[in-house]
Amino acid sequence: MHGVRTLMQDLSQHATNHPSKAAVVFAPESGTDRSITYGELDRSARAAARGLSRQCSPGARVLLLHPTGLEFVQSLLACMYAGVVPVPVPLPGGYPHQRERLAGIVADAGATLALTDAAHEEEIRDWVTGSESAPVRALRVALIEPLTAGGGTDAPAPARTTLDDLAFLQYTSGSTGDPKGVMVTHANVSHHTQSFAQSLDLGPGSVFCSWLPAYHDFGLIGMLLVPLGVGATTYLMTSSHFLKRPAAWLHLVDRSGATVIGAPNFGYDHCLRQARDRQLEGLDLSRVRTALNGAEPIDPSALDGFTERFSAYGFGAACHAPAYGLAEATLTVSYPVADSGHTTVAVRSSALGDGRFETSQGLPDADDTTRLVGCGTPREGEVILVDPTGERLTEGRVGEIWVRGPVVAAGYWGRPDATQETFGAIAADGSGPWLRTGDLGALHEGSLVVTGRLKELLIIHGRNVFPYDLERLMQTVHPGAEGRPGAVFTPSERPGTVVAVQEFRATLRPTDPVTQAEALTELDSVVHEMAALLADVSGAQVTDVVLVRPGRVQRTTSGKIQRGRTREALESGALEPLHSLRVARRSPDPRHDHAGATA
Template identity: 45%
Template sequence: MVDEFDDDTAQPQRTTLTYSELDVRARALADDLVAAGLQGRRALLLHPAGAEFAVAMLACLYAGVAAIPAPPPSSSGRGVERLAGIVADADVDHVITVEALAATVRAWSAAAGLDEVRLLFERGAAGSGAPSGAPDASRFPRDPSRTAFLQYTSGSTSEPKGVVVSHRALVHNIDQIGRVLGLGTDTVVASWLPHFHDMGLVGQLLSPLHRGGTAVLMSPTSFLKRPHRWMAVVSAVRATVTVGPNFAFDLVTRRTTDAQLAALDLSCLRSVLNGSEPIHAATLSRFAGRFAPAGLAPEAIVPCYGMAETTLMISAAPRGTGRVVRTVDAAALAEHRLAEPAGDSPTRRLVSSGRPVDLDVRVVDPQTGRQMPDGGVGEIWVAGGSLADGYHGRAEVTAATFGARPADAPGAGPFLRTGDLGVLSGGELFVTGRIKEMLILNGRNLYPQDLERTVREAHSLTAGGMTAVFSVPHPGGAERAVAVQEVRPADLRTVTAAELLVAVSHQVLLEHDVQLADVVLVPSGSVARTSSGKVRRGDMRTSFLDGGLRVLASASGVGHASRTATADPAGTR
């Protein structure tokens, strides 16, 4: 059922659990949770990627304990503030973890002033054989309305929001995932996604379990260190399904060598899901072309769309149908409508996120609340059985986000306001951007991801790094755009920073008619991202304005406490 892969090879460690072994261990731990008085309460799950997390997660589902998966604190202190915020928001006083992390977790709780947090461990998990003691199944509740888990979305560390997912919503969503992807007992899902993220938890672990398949768990660190391991593991275990965000497709395409490619056999893959962030047509084309010699079928690529507030999946391309890409007029899209390209006008390629499976998805004018006609751009609203119960302890935000009603159909819903912009055309759902991240420059609506793509494609040395584009106040009251681009400091020994800055500015001006207020080059790893790889543009904007960026080079000195007019090629991160 569960295979774990180490960080140094693409070979399994043989930490494999059958369904019987998983059930025995999970029920035994569930019995301990009930005995500890946690039934109906919440517990923080701090585990590395692996079988122990699967046991703890299922134990909570059995016992009626609301699980809160979260990344364990690192020895370097990363994540301490975020974890403390989650504990405070969820009012948690129990942590389920593994013995190997006990010292780290205790140090974290003490440093965060959480001395009353109690640590719980699985009985016998480190030894051989099944845990001792007979679990009492009669003590486990069977109530679909109970909270299955709280999914803390990536956001402010001081004000984290916990999405409350019920057992009913969980079953509804994993059922539609199973139907659209054709999951069954022969399904093997393999991915490196974090188990504390909705795609990793629901898509990678719980969905294959629901259909009697196999889940192969790989450490996110393993992928980030050597991206080719993702496809190496898929090939080794004959995975039929894998999933990742758009940036991961870019990374594995660029970082897989010809020799590594020659060792792969990806003919086993039926569904390669791309979701969690804006999907780029060029990324999918490059990925498909790169791995075609390894047997990857182009129709296996499945664009999809979802979020924690809908448990996970909202829409996806049905298995085997391939991706739908439309080239549209960029100026018309800025005016919130789809139109065929006119002459030599700028265009944009949109990738469909598929079709809704068993949810009511509508596109609504965010200002008037009225539904948009087919082909009209507006906010994506969702209703149906997969919707979460809201945000933990945040009644007002829950009502505003989960209680929307269309002005021209007040009896429908209630709907979730996703905050995403999109368009329905011929039944296909195209996600075009985020409402709050929309740039309004000189009266024009621009999507930051469009500008970010242009920045990355402006030069070969910017292609490999992450990009953040956001707007900042400019003298006179107008907003101006700023681009922050990661580069490897060592690369600036061969190409001058001035060349990169000019290339970026020129390309953005050429393609979008936008004069950037600043272009900032920062070391690799400097652009803030969520656990799923989404760019945290708000955080980057704040760092820019506060002078908190580590600048290698920039086009302007405005807005920073310290800058260098030329690159610092010796700088490292």
């Protein structure tokens, strides 16, 4: 493994030693694959950097407005070679909240230039000229294609860049009005690449395959920068292609001979539920060695279900590689051991709510049992668990996860107060600074087990209740909810109570007058049963259960539930419910007299 060097130095070496080796291959929805070699990538990035240097001063922030593809990779590396700071972001999209968030990023980053490609130039220029945001209207738009043209052997050397310089700004998927740009340095990227490669035994012979958005930290760092850093080949496809046809990703994994794949719970579950047997004919997943999963917390049923379904196609349970991380730590904090599979531990739910990590002596599906997944151990850095006073906790206790080490980013762009609050924590013993992750976890037999988000804990009669436990229960009530996301949270106006929003596909449609009454009876029954189950398990007063159409629960680009945004959408009237407990209570279902406990 190389020493601590910038990604550009690594790429230059790969281009010299293996100029004809494929660096990135993009698989479109239709047509043939497009690829770029290390030699071509180095030349085109140098040529584009020369053009960028004429338009931007060193350190300027440049918006990258591309879908996943070769143009995104060229723009990203051109910025790094030119010494300017790339800001990967999604395309504007058609929804107001998407454009509001993007405008917030432009203003926060102080970006002055937007790089895009010819296929999306019209969309970007229309967004810029039609925006109500002054910083957006002030953006200059440039295309990557003319910049990369003419990249001959005389292309200039990369700008002088130190390890402490910013490699890029990674914007977190928080609220639309307050985006925060994580300042990831070249040193962060290099240390992270080394830890990633050493933990999972990766090298030039590895082949990655990803559908994750290139502007998301998992897709950008784990599935693009890591393989480029170690000289591997990575195959990419768009997330929209994956969402429409998950079997296409599985076949790309097969066709590419991929050894490393990655997805959150949602991705593996989407394959499990939406890939049809007839679409999987001839599939061979036997060459996969590592199947990364970085959701918090990781759902063991998603891992088990994927293994059970795809073992017939050569996928082995030992390939599962659960990990833990966050953008503020570049990407990964704790790593699994290569080829070791995952460890599931059953703990007492009641003890977990009280901050104790006690393994269950009963069966994994016992009423007072929660199954959690171990996320490995840290490689470069240190992890501690602390209570609210900053006191370190020993094994067997649940606390907030604090991190320090060379993968911890430099802070939030232009936000000294938020940087101090998040990156400047001091423990009760005086050690620090530590990164406050906002995540809760425990240590079990040397492995970090993530139990939930501190900000999303439900406090019910002084007891901690984890929302994802309740969300999993809602999926068991009716086939229309099975495998579909839900969000459980405390409503703004009634602290201490619980509201649930659940995506649902009804088996009967209330549009036909003949079936209308029967369909409404079905929906009444579902919301009453969900409310009763939530009340029984959590001990909380359930003020509403809202059924919505698939796709209405707010999620990040990698599929994580955004409970705060779902609450905002519900309270603003934007969710358009199919049915709700409040409506059902106007004509109570006598079959569910116990639902009165939720009123």
